[in-house]
Amino acid sequence: MDAPLLALTEADSRQTEADAHWMRHARQLAERAAAEGEVPVGAVLLAADGALLAEGWNRPIALHDPTAHAEIMAMRAGAVALGNYRLTGTTLYVTLEPCAMCAGAIIHARVRRLVFGARDPKAGAVHSVYDLIGRPQLNHAVAWVGGVQEADCAEQLRAFFRARRKLAAN
Numbered sequence: 090m091d092a093p094l095l096a097l098t099e100a101d102s103r104q105t106e107a108d109a110h111w112m113r114h115a116r117q118l119a120e121r122a123a124a125e126g127e128v129p130v131g132a133v134l135l136a137a138d139g140a141l142l143a144e145g146w147n148r149p150i151a152l153h154d155p156t157a158h159a160e161i162m163a164m165r166a167g168a169v170a171l172g173n174y175r176l177t178g179t180t181l182y183v184t185l186e187p188c189a190m191c192a193g194a195i196i197h198a199r200v201r202r203l204v205f206g207a208r209d210p211k212a213g214a215v216h217s218v219y220d221l222i223g224r225p226q227l228n229h230a231v232a233w234v235g236g237v238q239e240a241d242c243a244e245q246l247r248a249f250f251r252a253r254r255k256l257a258a259n
Contacts (some may be wrong), residue, residue, distance in 0.1 A: 100243035103105045106203050110168040111135065112238045114144070118159065119245055122146035129249045130185045132159035135202070137178025143167035155202070159183055160191040162183040175199045183240040192221040194219050196229050199253060203233040206242030 096230050118131025127147040136142040145162025149155050160183050168174050180202040185196060187205065194212040195203055203222065205215065214221045215233055222231045 090123055108237050112206055115182045117185045118144055118146040123249050125240050129245050130159040132163040132183040132212050134163040142170055142180045160187055185209055186217055188212045189214040195231055199229050200231055203231050205235050206238050206239050
C-alpha cells in the first residue's frame with residue numbers, strides 16, 4: 090500500500106508529484122512488456138535536469154537475454170544517449186524493486202536516485218530481501234525511495250501472473 094506522506098515541504102511536494110508522474114510513465118512501459126508476453130516491469134531514466142533520457146521494459150524473452158530487465162534496458166539506452174557509461178545525476182524509476190543484478194548495475198552506473206513501485210519479497214535487492222544499494226562499503230551511494238504507487242504496480246504484476254496461470258490451466 091502507498092505510504093502516507095506527512096509534513097511535506099514545497100520541494101518534497103514537487104518531488105512527490107514528479108515521482109507519481111514518472112511512475113505512471115513506467116507503468117505504461119510495463120504494459121508494453123506485458124503485451125509482448127514479458128513480465129510487466131517498466132523503467133524510466135531521467136537526466137540530471139529532469140528531462141526524459143531513456144526508457145525500457147522487460148525484454149529477456151524477446152531478446153534471448155537474461156540481462157534484458159527494464160532497468161538495464163533503460164540504463165543502456167541512457168548511456169548511449171549520454172555517450173558515457175556513467176549515469177551521474179540521473180534518476181531511475183522502475184515499477185518493481187530491482188534484483189541483485191540491476192541493483193549492482195545501478196551502483197556501477199552511478200545513478201543518483203532510484204524510485205521503485207512494488208517491493209519484491211522474493212528477489213528485491215534494495216530493501217526487501219537484500220540491501221545492496223545501502224552498503225556503506227560501496228564507492229557510490231544511491232538515494233532511493235520505494236513504494237511509489239506500490240498498490241498499482243503490484244496489481245499490474247499480480248494481474249499478469251493471474252492471466253498466465255489461467256492460460257496454463259486451460
